[in-house]
Each structure stands twice: as C-alpha cells, then as structure tokens.
Amino acid sequence: MSIPVSSPWRPRRNRDAERELKREAVLRAASQIFNEKGFQATTLDEIAASLQVSKPTLYYYVESKDEILFExxxxxxxxxxxxxAEVDAKGGRAIDKLMAAMRKYGEIVTMDFGMCLIRVGEDPLPKEKRVQLRRMKAGIDHEFRQLITEAIEEGSIAPCDPRLAAFTVAGALSWIGRWYKPGGDLRPEDIMTSMIQLLTQGLFVREAAASPKPKRSGGVARESRAGKARSVSRRSGSK
Structure with a gap:
C-alpha cells in the first residue's frame, strides 16, 4: 500500500507572503540602524547581524544598501x-481634516520608517532615486496646501499664503522625527496634542475682552461723598 507523500514545499502564495515579511524585517531593522548611526556609517554586516542572518542572505531580499534606504x-x-488620503476621504470641515492630517503626520515621523525619512532622507541616493522620492514629497506638500486653502475659504484659518503655511506646518512636524526619542518620557500622542495647539494657537497669551466696570449705586456714591466731606472737615479742624 502506497503512503501519500506530503510535499515539503510550501504553496507559492505562502512563500511569497513569507518572503515579503522577511523583506520588511530587513527594511525595518535597517531603518532603525540608519536612524541611530546614519546611512554612511551603517554596513550591511550590521543589518544582517541585527537579524541574526548572514550578509549574503540579505541579497535574497534587497540588491544593495541604496535600495534599502530608497525603500x-x-x-x-x-x-x-x-x-x-484617509483623513480626506472621511470628509467634514477642512480645519478638522487639517488637524487630523497634522496629527497623523507627527505620529508617523516618530515611527521607524518615518524617522528614517526625516533623519536620513533621499540625499545619499543616486539622482534618479532622489527625483522619485521628491516627487512624492511634492504631492504631500500639495495636499497640505489644499487643506489649508480650504480651511481659509471656510473661515477657519485667517487669510495667509497656503504655501508658506504648509512649509511651516510640515517643517515643524518633520522636526519631531529628529529629536524624538522612542521610549522617552514624551508619548507621540501627547507631543502631537501640544504641537497642534502651538501651531494653531501660537505662543502669545490671548487678551480677554475687557469686562465693563460695575456701576456704583447711588447709595455707595452718597456714602463716598459723605466720607470725603468728613475727611475735609477733620483736616480743616486740625489747622
């Protein structure tokens, strides 16, 4: 009687999914080392060691260190x-969408790939790779400008240059990715709450509208005049 042989090979779809998971692990491990040491100071040997694999194993998932940074x-x-895109798809007021997009932006730059985008970026890469990534950056800038323009039109934001406003917002939020320390005493959600407040309300104290002085009653006025008269009388008697 023949015993059916169980194939030791996994279905192709399973192999592809497993390969993608391992490739993402390579990218994530690399991004963490890039964020800590910088691109130039990081070697493929270090990336491989962090994953407990050999350097040749990495080449099954990526072609070069440049490709790793690009990805x-x-x-x-x-x-x-x-x-x-998710924020915009939900609809609602432009100011609410803008603030939600700001929060998402700030949270992402505290994550591995977001921090790598800010701390390392595309500058070390060949020109053709830089062009592709900068085209993506321009698209994100356009989306922020559009949200700011819509918020101005609905009256939620004071009239301003949307381009400068977008540069200011994105610049401030991006800088979080440089100084944020994972595991520190500041949580990303708390940072974003404070940052959004600063960016939307500023640093200066808003002066409250001056409250009208209470009117003094006639009785109080008469008592005040009587008191002044007694004071004058005493001063006159002391001369």
Missing part, C-alpha cells in the same frame, strides 16, 4: 500619503 524612505512617504 525605507519610500515606505515613510507612502505612509504619509495614505494617512492624508
């Missing part, structure tokens, strides 16, 4: 694009 930055930009 890390592209992933960070894709996360931003998707977050803004």
């Amino acid at each position: 890390c930055v592209r992933t960070g930009l894709t996360m931003l694009q998707q977050a803004i």
Whole structure:
C-alpha cells in the first residue's frame, strides 16, 4: 500500500507572503540602524547581524544598501500619503481634516520608517532615486496646501499664503522625527496634542475682552461723598 507523500514545499502564495515579511524585517531593522548611526556609517554586516542572518542572505531580499534606504524612505512617504488620503476621504470641515492630517503626520515621523525619512532622507541616493522620492514629497506638500486653502475659504484659518503655511506646518512636524526619542518620557500622542495647539494657537497669551466696570449705586456714591466731606472737615479742624 502506497503512503501519500506530503510535499515539503510550501504553496507559492505562502512563500511569497513569507518572503515579503522577511523583506520588511530587513527594511525595518535597517531603518532603525540608519536612524541611530546614519546611512554612511551603517554596513550591511550590521543589518544582517541585527537579524541574526548572514550578509549574503540579505541579497535574497534587497540588491544593495541604496535600495534599502530608497525603500525605507519610500515606505515613510507612502505612509504619509495614505494617512492624508484617509483623513480626506472621511470628509467634514477642512480645519478638522487639517488637524487630523497634522496629527497623523507627527505620529508617523516618530515611527521607524518615518524617522528614517526625516533623519536620513533621499540625499545619499543616486539622482534618479532622489527625483522619485521628491516627487512624492511634492504631492504631500500639495495636499497640505489644499487643506489649508480650504480651511481659509471656510473661515477657519485667517487669510495667509497656503504655501508658506504648509512649509511651516510640515517643517515643524518633520522636526519631531529628529529629536524624538522612542521610549522617552514624551508619548507621540501627547507631543502631537501640544504641537497642534502651538501651531494653531501660537505662543502669545490671548487678551480677554475687557469686562465693563460695575456701576456704583447711588447709595455707595452718597456714602463716598459723605466720607470725603468728613475727611475735609477733620483736616480743616486740625489747622
């Protein structure tokens, strides 16, 4: 009687999914080391060691260190694009969408790929790769300008130059990715609450409308005049 042989090979769809998971692990491990040491100071040997695999194993998933950085930055930009698109798809007031997009942006730049986008970026890459990534950045900038323009039109934001406003907002939020320390005493959600408040309300104290002085009653006025008269009388008697 023949015993059916169980194939030791996994179905192709399973192999593809497993390969993608391992490739993402390579990218994430690399992004963490890039964020800590910088691109130039990081070696493929270090990335492989962090995953407990050999350097040749990495080449099954990526072709070069340049490709790793390109994919890390592209992933960070894709996360931003998707977050803004999701916010916009929900609809609602422009100011609410803008603030939600700001919060998402700030949260993403505290994550591995978002931090790599900010701390390393596309500058170390060949020109053709830089062009692709900067095109994605321009698209994100356009989305922010559009949200700001809509918020101005609905009266939620004071009239301003949407381009400068977008640069200011994105610049302030991006900088979080440089100084944020994972595991520190500041949580991303708390940082974003404070940052949004600063960016939307500013630093200066808003002066409350001057409250009208209470009118003094006639009785109080008469008592005041009587008191002044007694005071004058005493001073006159002391001379």
